[in-house]
Amino acid sequence: MENLSKKNPAEIEQDNMLDNGRLRRRDFLKYAGASAAGIAVLSLGACDKNDDPIDNGGNAFYFGSGDIAILNYAYALEQLEAAFYTQVANSFYTGASDLEKAYLTDIRDHEIAHREFFKTALGKNAISQLEFNFSAVNFSSRDTVLATAKTFEDLGVSAYNGAGWLIKNEAYLLLAGKIVSVEARHAALVRDLIDNGSFANSEVIDSNGLDVSKSPTLVLQAAAPFIKSKIDVKDLPTY
């Protein structure tokens, strides 16, 4: 990381352009062979007669391209979190304290605010409401609910951190910044509920004091087990 400053803007831009490829079909195929995670996007391949794993049919879950695709990507993650916490707050786990209920209800409302904001801001470009699969989550178990919450919050932080540089529009970038720090506040709280003091432990913070960051491809791979709908992210910027 030394002497970044010596790189001139043109070189940096060139680097970015080289890295700023679309999510390629080859990548999907690679994950298809590699992962037992049952990535949702891959299920597209199973029913597609022309053997193309990407659904090009312009369905309700086509993310679009460029910044729109990234906003839909954020919208999808907020949908996931909002759906999760809605279910959590509908019937709290056994032994939830009043303070835990209050915090988890707050978080639910924040995620709904994020979801509804993206839906409104994207307008006709917004993907439809996704269907989720939380069958692996035992909502009556404190341990399971908080562990899942931790996974989602840390994943959300890594997603916004990793997608920031792909955003072309400064206003959208600022919005992502306004949201990610709230996700980080959630992540820290949930972690502290599990184990007080683990708000920013070495699972998520590296030796340079940097938080997690993941490409859209890796984030979607991690979220895939929870997403039932077949999403089309062929034009989503990633790296």
Next chain:
Amino acid sequence: MNLFNIFDTIAQVDPEFNERVSPRREAIRNMASFGKKVTLAAMPFVISDLFKKAYSQSAPTDVNGVLNYALTLEYLEAEYYTLGAAASGLVPSGKPAGAIATIRDHEVAHVNFLKSVLGNNAVSKPTFDFTAKGTFADVFSNYDTFLALAQAFEDTGVRAYKGQAGILKGNQVVLTAALQIHSVEARHASHIRQMRRARGGAAANQKPWITGANDSGIGAAVDAVYMGEDNKIQAEVDITSLNGVGGKISTNAATQSFDEALAAPDVLNIAKLFIV
């Protein structure tokens, strides 16, 4: 604290100061009216408003500028927690001491990381006065004061990084690193807020997220830190007009769910209260 002495001191260092606050009498008159509304503890942050009017701040305009701006804030935080963790009898042992040590280590790592990135272009560490000329005289002997200022620094840090994202747009390495530091500061803020809540008193209802403008329980002294956090309009969308559970999204949830940015001059005005 004698404000007029401070102005005189500045006038000696910067002969044009009086002209810039011209007419100076008006500045003093403004100060007098401020004085009716705020307590003495609030004065440093009020003065910063006057300074903002008097000086044109040198906000960052390029990548190195942003990195040095970040480095200055990290120097401040790193030294703050280093001194706090080392102060005998300040932070209770056990979980509190562990948390402060964790945060200290991150801030020190941020300093080292930014210095390594900047190389010879790195600015040097300022000399800090965390009492802000005596206003927070017990900052390293009173645990509550220490936590209150820690919260102000963390919440300011979160806002400061956000305010610079535009300059770093499209830069995979630097923007990503800045975002990675930014979210760590937000995790710190969340935890410090929980620590303050556990202390009770004015912070008894403190949440890990920011509700409205200045929910800190610290008072007007930190109004500048939270200025604008009560915004509920995002990209021309009024968040309180959106559907929530059992009605529209509440104003509290609308302000909590989006952290606001703070422009460099506003951040520098806060930081320089602690810079000698």
